[in-house]
Amino acid sequence: MTVPARAGAAEAVRAAVPDPDALATRLDGADYLADQPLATAMFLAVRLPQPLLLEGEAGVGKTEAAKALAIALGTPLIRLQCWEGIDSSEALYEWNYPRQLLAIRLAEASGHDLSEHELFDREYLIPRPLLQAIEHRGELPPVLLVDELDRADDDFEAFLFELLAESSVTIPELGTIKAEAPPIVILTSNRTRDLHDALKRRCLYHWIDYPTPEREAEIVRRRVPGSSEQLALDVTHALRRLRGSDVQKLPGIAEAIDWVAALELLGADRLDAAAADRTLGSVLKYREDQELVRKEGIERLVGAGG
Amino acid sequence: MAEVASVAVALGGGTDRSIQFARAAQLVSEPEQLYWVARAVLCSSREEFEAFGRVVGKQKAESRKQEEAAAPSLVNAVERARSHGRDRREAVLAAASAQERLSEKSFDSLTEEELRALRVLMRRLQVAPPERRSRRARRGRRGERLDLRATLRRAHRTGGDPVEHYFRRRRMRRRRLVMLLDVSGSMESYSRAFLQFLESGVGGADAEAFVFATRLTRLTRALRGRDPQAAIARATEAAPDWSGGTRIAAALKEFNDSHGRRGMARGAVVVILSDGWERGDPQAVGREMERLARLAHRIVWVNPRAAAEAFAPLASGMAAAAPHVDALLSGHSLVALDDVVEAIGERRAR
Numbered sequence: 064m065t066v067p068a069r070a071g072a073a074e075a076v077r078a079a080v081p082d083p084d085a086l087a088t089r090l091d092g093a094d095y096l097a098d099q100p101l102a103t104a105m106f107l108a109v110r111l112p113q114p115l116l117l118e119g120e121a122g123v124g125k126t127e128a129a130k131a132l133a134i135a136l137g138t139p140l141i142r143l144q145c146w147e148g149i150d151s152s153e154a155l156y157e158w159n160y161p162r163q164l165l166a167i168r169l170a171e172a173s174g175h176d177l178s179e180h181e182l183f184d185r186e187y188l189i190p191r192p193l194l195q196a197i198e199h200r201g202e203l204p205p206v207l208l209v210d211e212l213d214r215a216d217d218d219f220e221a222f223l224f225e226l227l228a229e230s231s232v233t234i235p236e237l238g239t240i241k242a243e244a245p246p247i248v249i250l251t252s253n254r255t256r257d258l259h260d261a262l263k264r265r266c267l268y269h270w271i272d273y274p275t276p277e278r279e280a281e282i283v284r285r286r287v288p289g290s291s292e293q294l295a296l297d298v299t300h301a302l303r304r305l306r307g308s309d310v311q312k313l314p315g316i317a318e319a320i321d322w323v324a325a326l327e328l329l330g331a332d333r334l335d336a337a338a339a340d341r342t343l344g345s346v347l348k349y350r351e352d353q354e355l356v357r358k359e360g361i362e363r364l365v366g367a368g369g
Numbered sequence: 370m371a372e373v374a375s376v377a378v379a380l381g382g383g384t385d386r387s388i389q390f391a392r393a394a395q396l397v398s399e400p401e402q403l404y405w406v407a408r409a410v411l412c413s414s415r416e417e418f419e420a421f422g423r424v425v426g427k428q429k430a431e432s433r434k435q436e437e438a439a440a441p442s443l444v445n446a447v448e449r450a451r452s453h454g455r456d457r458r459e460a461v462l463a464a465a466s467a468q469e470r471l472s473e474k475s476f477d478s479l480t481e482e483e484l485r486a487l488r489v490l491m492r493r494l495q496v497a498p499p500e501r502r503s504r505r506a507r508r509g510r511r512g513e514r515l516d517l518r519a520t521l522r523r524a525h526r527t528g529g530d531p532v533e534h535y536f537r538r539r540r541m542r543r544r545r546l547v548m549l550l551d552v553s554g555s556m557e558s559y560s561r562a563f564l565q566f567l568e569s570g571v572g573g574a575d576a577e578a579f580v581f582a583t584r585l586t587r588l589t590r591a592l593r594g595r596d597p598q599a600a601i602a603r604a605t606e607a608a609p610d611w612s613g614g615t616r617i618a619a620a621l622k623e624f625n626d627s628h629g630r631r632g633m634a635r636g637a638v639v640v641i642l643s644d645g646w647e648r649g650d651p652q653a654v655g656r657e658m659e660r661l662a663r664l665a666h667r668i669v670w671v672n673p674r675a676a677a678e679a680f681a682p683l684a685s686g687m688a689a690a691a692p693h694v695d696a697l698l699s700g701h702s703l704v705a706l707d708d709v710v711e712a713i714g715e716r717r718a719r
Contacts, residue, residue, distance in 0.1 A: 103405035160517030263413035
């Protein structure tokens, strides 16, 4: 079977990431530690014309994965943040109306007759992320991150799906713009609602779990230079206990980093009850959550002997 | 490889997934990587990871429960019932006199006559889910955002002066209403009244009605038919007569699998009318409710037992469902149903 893995820039992409391990190494170089399943999924997203849907609890590093992928490949990251009510003028393109108005005025003042054709010229077009991704010209395709797709309306989802399948945009006034190489697409979702089956079927899928305390400590130490291994491990073990408890807002990896940074600043080299109590605000951002932990005892959170 | 392709089919992926997998598999060489490749391609939710591990891990796959043998189909009963007729004028007359007395009376103590009267009163209930903004916009002389494009095109005509202003306004679309009524034995005394509520509900443009006991039956069409009253009579007769609980989880699962996921529940207001008495595993109720909650805009649970002062959602299924419910109401009388109608129309999302 000789199905073209990826149209456009196929050779360059293949040379950049020959196999999943090579991608993992590159991601490591971008300070992102991906385990084998995730590295394999991202590898497939790079090499195949299929988007990768990343799901997982808030703060496990879904967005970071896309950012790291762009850095690892040395290609731009184009990010589209979704929200309820997002539409094509915010996601695809919009005409620069104030400039067009100005052009009309100028033409009027100079006695020049401005045709509609001139007015709807490329220079008055504001490309939004989706158009930017399709228009991108470079050795490698860009990484298009569609963040928190579950927050957009489902009609937007359908619109996006169609656009990605075509890899081209038709602007009535200008014509059709086709991607030279379809962008590498990473979709993230926090699962506040289910995405359409049709979209899921087309996507590769990976669920990012919380990392093991050991791996999380490694991640944290990358981000907080000079932090001690022991402190990082103490913190990530405490976080695992927290994530298994009844707190409303589960702390993510960002909180682990914040917490270690705060503890470092206070000169702590281990996480003991006193230190944890002073810095609890770096991890738990709800008063109820803090109360819950204090009621159950900070000692339990810190664990016997870490 | 053929093995994995058959896994793809087992996971409900179909041939397109198998093709995707075949293509992806060419990209890697090591067997261990092949496992992750297969998982990324063939699964599309975290839950499927588990199933995938089980199947590909060559452990004995759990045999799926046999589909239940065709239970007495409510739909057939309903269709047959259409041919029956009943005098409606009688009901209207009854309603006029009994209206006041009726409105506070609990549904489980209604007489035959009162039930008929109730129907007329229920018609007055304006069951309307809230509106949602559509992605599409409408152009007009008023609106929220200036439509510069249209304005400019016009301005061109008036020598570049934007004399006439055009605006864009998001179109509003009414959310769908989905009603699921428990017609099992424990709900018997309420189900006729609630069926009439369903009837007035499906009068709306975009509404669906289902009843469930052992299995789920779509009733929308029957209730919209020429003689819904007869349909209701038949539907109630056909309801199984166990005095035990219902299989709520199974019914919800069936709804999620065959209707909800395909879009019926997406962004909809879902009303479940049940006492939450689950005969099966209450954990499963929680699981299915969570799935439904992710799809639906709001879930309103109507439990006539909630009218009792000492009520706490303790029935196993009710307790499991409660965290996923936006509003829990009794709806046990006409007055109480007003609250339900209000809850359906409430704009606030979770």
